[in-house]
Amino acid sequence: MPLKKQVLSGVFWTFSQQFGVQGISFLVSIILARLLQPEEFGLVAMIGIFMGIGAVLMDGGLGQSLIRTKNPDQEDFSTVFFFNLAGSIIMYGLVYLAAPLIADFFEREILINITRLYCLIFVFNAFSAVQVTRLTKKMDFKTQMFIKIPSLIISSAVGIFMAYSGFGVWSLVWMALIQAFLQSVQYWLWSQWRPSLVFSKKKFRNHFKFGLNLTMSGLLDVLFTNAYTIMIGKFFTATQLGYYNRADSLKQFPVKNIGVVLGKVTYPLFASIQEDTVRLKRVYAKIMKMVIYLVAPTLIFMAVLAEPLFRFLLTDKWLPAVPYFQILCVNGILYPINGYNLNILNVLGRSDLFLRLEIIKKALIVVVLAVSVNFGIFALLYGSVFTSIMAFFINTRYSGKFINYSAWEQTKDLAPYIGLALICGAILFMFDLLIPTAKNYDLVRLLLGSLVGCICYFGSSFLLKMSATSELILLIKRK
Incomplete structure (x- = not known):
């Protein structure tokens, strides 16, 4: 084939x-x-x-x-x-x-x-x-x-x-x-x-x-990915950890369904073209933009509609998890991109550099955790957003060298999609405030909000002729 x-x-x-x-x-x-x-x-x-x-x-x-x-x-x-x-x-x-x-x-x-x-x-x-x-x-x-x-x-x-x-x-x-x-x-x-x-x-x-x-990199990743679970479980209550766990799981739903899906395909794909760095860069850039094109608006819209979403799906007893979820949605936008950058290092056989980068990032997490734990659970969550952003620049700084795709170039490619998602998220937030008759009907708020957000985002991206829009349309037509 x-x-x-x-x-x-x-x-x-x-x-x-x-x-x-x-x-x-x-x-x-x-x-x-x-x-x-x-x-x-x-x-x-x-x-x-x-x-x-x-x-x-x-x-x-x-x-x-x-x-x-x-x-x-x-x-x-x-x-x-x-x-x-x-x-x-x-x-x-x-x-x-x-x-x-x-x-x-x-x-x-x-x-x-x-x-x-x-x-x-x-x-x-x-x-x-x-x-x-x-x-x-x-x-x-x-x-x-x-x-x-x-x-x-x-x-x-x-x-x-x-x-x-x-x-x-x-x-x-x-x-x-x-x-x-x-x-x-x-x-x-x-x-x-x-x-x-x-x-x-x-x-x-x-x-x-x-x-x-x-x-070694995997151990570091598991240890520090679960560092927030450990800190919350140790210094806070099991109930608060349950809120965090459900919020993180709901956030991971779009990330896994979009980012991880392409991640499963990209590693063997990158491995098959590892000797052609020009082609590797071209394929990587297309996949990266496609992922952000889908993940960014999904997470931002979910964050805006978090209250009716949690109440409709999980009942009122889970509403304390809403602010956890909103912060974690911001954290999740760059998650798949960080993984793809590390895949580049793996397929090129630079697992040594992979480990080095993981050590640097985990050292950063230790510092952030040590500072933020004294200021409560929300400080921990905001700290996770900061480390996610820093991880992006650390990963792209090194992996970009091998395929001539610098951190600045990747940022320029991603910024329009994230920016458009934020603008449409603000429009959705204002729209949600202006429909008082639907305040007591969570399903109506979710349906109307999703419709407005999707029309705003995908319509704007189509009019602006964003490359990921064209790629998505071609992918749908082929299937």
Whole structure:
């Protein structure tokens, strides 16, 4: 299949998978949020960092190494499979033993049993990690969609039933565990690949050398991505952490459905053209503008309409999360762009520079956290916005050198889209103030507001002949 057609197919099926999975997850989260209390979401959020650390150590960056390796053979895949499996068992054992310490840190005894059960996901995911990598390398996102959606539907049904039956936080734990188990089983059933009883030390060293820096970077990323969860969980209440967790999850909905979708396609795409820097820059610029074109207005409009959105979807008990959500929406605009810049370094084999940049950014986060924690939870959230902006300039400063696409040039390309989204967001805010008859009807405010915002933004971008508008129209026509 020609590269262009393969990319379009990958984007289409990844969007289908992401919108299907996230759409179902979104509906399930609404139902669970109505059935459960904020504190119960906060309890699960407390162990998120340990899940993240375990996942990074288990894989060791070897999956990305396989994707960027040209023509990996059976020895490559089998070696990585057995490393992942052994790593997952070791990680589970360590977390099992550390569960009492985790519970003591957050002063929540129930976290002992939650942690020991939830972290079985490590082992389930390890069994299918290579199958997922092979499908991603081939840009076969269609198969992944038909695996994830049935697993999600079944596990969600179990979770909702348990929540309705009064199992509380355990409904969230079992839902995640069942989903991971069903996905792992299906990847084995659908995949044509099976491991051979081989382990090549030479192959392992090659992948490990590349993956080591990514592992260290991944650990730093997980640690500091969850730093806000740790700080809120430690110094504030579980209920406040629950508000933060729901606000962040709702913010991530458009980011994942747009940014992460293209992220899944861009890494193997960038890897396939890594030797042609001119083409790499051209493709990267198009994808970056397309992502911001879609993500920026979505997050800004959601921030403007946050109050009716939360009340309509989650009920009044979640309204304290609205200001958290509005701040996090600003934070999320540059999130996918930062990821794409780092993908450039990975596909060019500069995982050493990737690690160096992560250390610099994490040092910045430590400083911001140390200063802001003394001024309350909102200071922490505003600090996350500041670090997101600084991360953009740090990433583009270095990755831009390799493809001749400087931070200033990227900023000039992105500014018109973000600026237009802000202007349309201000118009939407004024419009929402001027419809008093709809104040008591959240659904009416959401529908009218969304319509006005979309007409304003997409109509203006079309009249201004923005390049991303033309690219989106062409993409839709081709499908």
